Amino acid sequence: MSAFAFAWRSLRRQPARALLGVLGVASVGALLFDMLLLSNGLVLSMEQVLAGTGFDLRVGRGPGMPGSGWIIPDATNRAGALTALPEVEEAVPIRFGDGAVASGAGGDLAVRVVATTPSRHPAWMLHAGRSIASNGAAEIVINPNLARGEGWEPGDEVSFRAYCTSGNSVTPPVSLRVVGIAEFPFEDEGGLTVGTSLRDLDVACGGNGEDIADQFLVVSAAAAGTAAARSAIEEAQPGFTVAANEEIVGQLQGGLSYFRQISLVLITVTIGFAFLLVTVLLTVSVNQRTGEIAALRALGFSRRRVVADVLSESVLLVGTGCLLALPLGLGLARVLDRILKSIPGIPEPIHFFVYQPRAVAIHFALFALTAVVAAAWPMLMVARLPIAATLRREVVS
Amino acid sequence: MTVVEARGVSRVFPMPAGPVVAVRDVSLRVDAGDYVALCGPSGCGKSTLLHLLGCVDGPTSGTLFFEEHDVATLGDRERSGIRLRRIGFVFQRFFLLPMLSAAENVALPLAEAGVPKPERDARTSELLRYVGLSARADHRPSQLSGGEMQRVAIARALANRPRLLLADEPTGELDQATGEQIAELLGRVNADGTALVIVTHDPAFARRAGRVLTMRDGTIAAEERHR
Numbered sequence: 001m002s003a004f005a006f007a008w009r010s011l012r013r014q015p016a017r018a019l020l021g022v023l024g025v026a027s028v029g030a031l032l033f034d035m036l037l038l039s040n041g042l043v044l045s046m047e048q049v050l051a052g053t054g055f056d057l058r059v060g061r062g063p064g065m066p067g068s069g070w071i072i073p074d075a076t077n078r079a080g081a082l083t084a085l086p087e088v089e090e091a092v093p094i095r096f097g098d099g100a101v102a103s104g105a106g107g108d109l110a111v112r113v114v115a116t117t118p119s120r121h122p123a124w125m126l127h128a129g130r131s132i133a134s135n136g137a138a139e140i141v142i143n144p145n146l147a148r149g150e151g152w153e154p155g156d157e158v159s160f161r162a163y164c165t166s167g168n169s170v171t172p173p174v175s176l177r178v179v180g181i182a183e184f185p186f187e188d189e190g191g192l193t194v195g196t197s198l199r200d201l202d203v204a205c206g207g208n209g210e211d212i213a214d215q216f217l218v219v220s221a222a223a224a225g226t227a228a229a230r231s232a233i234e235e236a237q238p239g240f241t242v243a244a245n246e247e248i249v250g251q252l253q254g255g256l257s258y259f260r261q262i263s264l265v266l267i268t269v270t271i272g273f274a275f276l277l278v279t280v281l282l283t284v285s286v287n288q289r290t291g292e293i294a295a296l297r298a299l300g301f302s303r304r305r306v307v308a309d310v311l312s313e314s315v316l317l318v319g320t321g322c323l324l325a326l327p328l329g330l331g332l333a334r335v336l337d338r339i340l341k342s343i344p345g346i347p348e349p350i351h352f353f354v355y356q357p358r359a360v361a362i363h364f365a366l367f368a369l370t371a372v373v374a375a376a377w378p379m380l381m382v383a384r385l386p387i388a389a390t391l392r393r394e395v396v397s
Numbered sequence: 398m399t400v401v402e403a404r405g406v407s408r409v410f411p412m413p414a415g416p417v418v419a420v421r422d423v424s425l426r427v428d429a430g431d432y433v434a435l436c437g438p439s440g441c442g443k444s445t446l447l448h449l450l451g452c453v454d455g456p457t458s459g460t461l462f463f464e465e466h467d468v469a470t471l472g473d474r475e476r477s478g479i480r481l482r483r484i485g486f487v488f489q490r491f492f493l494l495p496m497l498s499a500a501e502n503v504a505l506p507l508a509e510a511g512v513p514k515p516e517r518d519a520r521t522s523e524l525l526r527y528v529g530l531s532a533r534a535d536h537r538p539s540q541l542s543g544g545e546m547q548r549v550a551i552a553r554a555l556a557n558r559p560r561l562l563l564a565d566e567p568t569g570e571l572d573q574a575t576g577e578q579i580a581e582l583l584g585r586v587n588a589d590g591t592a593l594v595i596v597t598h599d600p601a602f603a604r605r606a607g608r609v610l611t612m613r614d615g616t617i618a619a620e621e622r623h624r
Contacts, residue, residue: 001501001508013496295492298453299506299553300481303473388454391565392444394490 003305007312010285018317021281025274025321026328029367032270033329034336036359038352039263043253045351050245052349053185054121056226057218058248059091059233060241075198075213076117078237082216087224087232092119093213095198102159102173104150111146112193113162114184115201121219122182124195129154129180132197139200140176143193147181154178160194164205174204186347218242271366274318278374282314286378293382294390307379314375322367326360399465400561400592401450402426406459407615408445419445421615422459429560432587433594434606442615443596444565450594451484451563452476464560481510485554485591487564487583491546493538499549500525500534506556524552528582544575551582555591562586564595568602580605 001009011018059082062070072078075093082091095115100108116123118134124141132139140158147153161173176196187193202210220229230242286293293306333353340352408420420442427433427450435443448454449461452468461468463479471479480486493502500521507517525531528548538546547567554562564583568576580602587593595606603609604623611619 001505009494009496291490292492292494295486295488296505297477298451298480298486298488299509300477300479300484300557301509302477305509386454388445388448391448391453391488394492 003308003312004316006309007316010289010309010313011316014285017281017285021277021317022321022324024277025318025367026324028270028274028277029322029325029363030329030332032267032274032366033325033359033363034333034353035263035267035270036362037329037333037354037356038336039260039267040356040359041352041354042256042259042350043249044354044356045349046252047245047249048354049185049347049349050248052125053123053217054219055092055217056220056245057230057233058243058245059216059218059237060214060243061239062241072213072215073211075211075216077211079117079213079216081236082218082233085229085232085236087221087229089219089221090119090121091216091218092116092121092123093198093216094123095201095213097162097164097201099160099162099194099204101146101150101161101192101194108161109146109150109192112184112187112191113201114193114195115198116195117198121217122195123217124182124184127181127183129178131180131182132195132200133179136199138174138176138203139179139196141180141182141195142178143184143187143191144181145190146192146194149192152178154180158194160196160204162201162204171204171206174200176200183349185349188345189341189348191348267366271370274321274367274370275374278314278318278370279377281317282310282375282378283381285313286310286381290385290390291394293385294387294394297385297387298391303383306382306385310379310382311372311375314371314378318367318371318374322364325363325367330355398429400427400429400431400463402462403446403449403456404460404462406446406449406456406461408442408449408454409457418615420449420456423615423617424459425450425610425617427561427592427594429592430587430590431592431594431608432584432606433592434603434609435594435596435612436598436600436603436609437612437618439598441612443612445615446612447563447565447594447596450561451486452479453486481506482557483560485556485559485562487547487550487554487562487567489566489569491538491543491550491570493546493549493553495538498535498537499530499541499545499552502538502549503552503556506553510557512557520556521552524555525549527555528552542575543571544578547571547575547579548582551579551586555586559591561592561594564593566596566598568597568599576602 061072079091079093082088093116097113099111099113101111103109114123118132122131127144142152156178158176158178159173160176161171164171184193220226226244230244233242296306337351337353403423403425405422405424406420407422410417410419423446437443449456452463503524504517504521507520525534528551530545530548533541533545568579583593584605597603607623609621610617
């Protein structure tokens with residue numbers, strides 16, 4: 001009978017103990033797995049969202065990351081100049097703002113506004129209809145929340161008012177036609193967002209002829225690549241800051257280092273719990289069976305064999321618990337993610353717990369180590385068990 | 398041919414109150430086919446001597462030879478090998494593994510010795526037949542009586558055809574009638590050629606042996622030969 005088969009029988013001998021052990025390891029394992037998902041989840045999520053927009057560079061004016069600096073004047077011309085660079089496929093100016101749309105039920109609904117120029121690469125992901133056209137028509141795309149809530153669909157007319165200066169200045173509403181339903185990156189969960197052209201936003205703001213943007217979103221030319229496009233933009237627009245997606249993610253990563261530190265501490269604590277749990281279970285199990293183990297040794301079982309039995313028992317306990325921990329951890333991560341995402345201001349596509357194959361690999365590696373380390377003391381007990389003294393003690397007791 | 402020989406062996410246990418001499422300068426030879434009974438009051442060193450003969454413990458002084466090999470020169474692996482293939486152990490408390498059936502318990506030393514499954518199964522059936530428990534092969538120890546458990550333990554001890562069978566109070570946990578059946582079975586094992594050393598408090602059981610060694614204070618105080 002192999003050491004594994006023997007260990008399996010030993011575990012089945014006390015099913016309640018084995019079940020409690022496995023469930024204990026599974027619970028601790030689920031927490032560990034969640035910590036691993038959490039430690040890098042936000043950064044990974046941001047990376048996915050940035051990549052999903054289709055733009056690989058962001059350009060802003062002044063110091064700091066693009067979007068956090070100054071307003072960019074003459075946005076349309078500058079975007080055109082960037083697009084003209086051979087290293088750039090397209091540069092799209094983006095302006096963010098706030099506004100309101102007249103609800104069908106009466107009253108205004110506050111909306112987030114994303115204004116851009118009609119382009120081949122829209123700043124939103126279309127679900128239905130089309131994007132704003134370059135024919136000068138007053139058009140708007142709305143997000144699914146707004147479409148669902150108001151029952152609007154492409155072709156409907158919407159009364160829109162923009163908040164163009166600080167405070168709710170009174171600007172006359174403009175009528176815009178809904179042409180598409182689209183998802184906007186970085187919009188809040190449940191939030192209402194609309195997209196329109198820079199021109200229509202300017203009209204809604206009183207038609208001052210302002211051609212301004214907060215940043216440019218850039219798609220580099222496939223033949224040139226991100227780095228070459230970046231160099232070309234920096235040369236063409238001195239005083240502008242250019243950031244690739246990786247840099248934005250890197251900066252976020254730096255800002256969230258405390259997240260990883262907390263995760264690391266919690267990972268260590270959970271592994272510690274798993275270690276203690278398995279060590280206690282195995283130690284108790286070995287202590288209950290010293291007579292049998294001494295008898296097996298007397299019958300000729302080698303020290304290596306009885307040690308292998310204990311290690312196999314540990315591997316079975318930890319292995320089963322570790323496997324169970326994965327679905328348990330994924331379920332728990334979903335619940336925790338929902339709770340964390342309910343924090344106001346968290347963009348809808350951003351997740352705190354993101355599945356990564358790397359996390360599964362680390363999870364297994366840590367538990368494999370735990371199985372061995374947790375079994376170390378019981379294995380030592382078994383290896384050092386004095387056969388004759390144990391048999392004598394068993395008879396006397 | 399000599400199976401095991403102790404030459405002036407002593408076994409001293411260090412205790413907080415001072416060293417305890419369990420076996421003192423004992424010399425003993427067990428030849429093939431011998432049947433030796435170790436008797437004497439509790440604490441006189443019978444079990445300790447049995448453990449020394451069975452290579453589960455080492456003497457503090459003196460030399461122990463198993464089939465002419467000085468046991469002290471052997472490592473744990475070699476001693477385990479001798480116990481597995483050349484020595485059988487029967488314990489007072491049986492020490493059958495409760496999660497295994499009678500047949501699986503018997504097959505355990507065979508598997509450890511690397512005997513292929515078909516041979517293992519055949520030998521297990523043969524042994525269970527030998528001890529009269531063929532019908533109980535699939536029963537767990539908890540489903541067997543004390544006498545049946547001890548018979549399974551004897552079958553297990555005989556699995557690898559040992560030269561020497563050591564039994565420490567094999568009837569100690571059994572009623573008189575069952576004890577006699579076990580004594581008879583062990584007599585048969587000896588008659589079939591296995592050297593047998595038993596530790597017993599039962600004078601009637603001891604009288605079945607060819608030699609009865611009475612121990613006192615760690616020494617062999619008397620030797621009686623019955624055949």
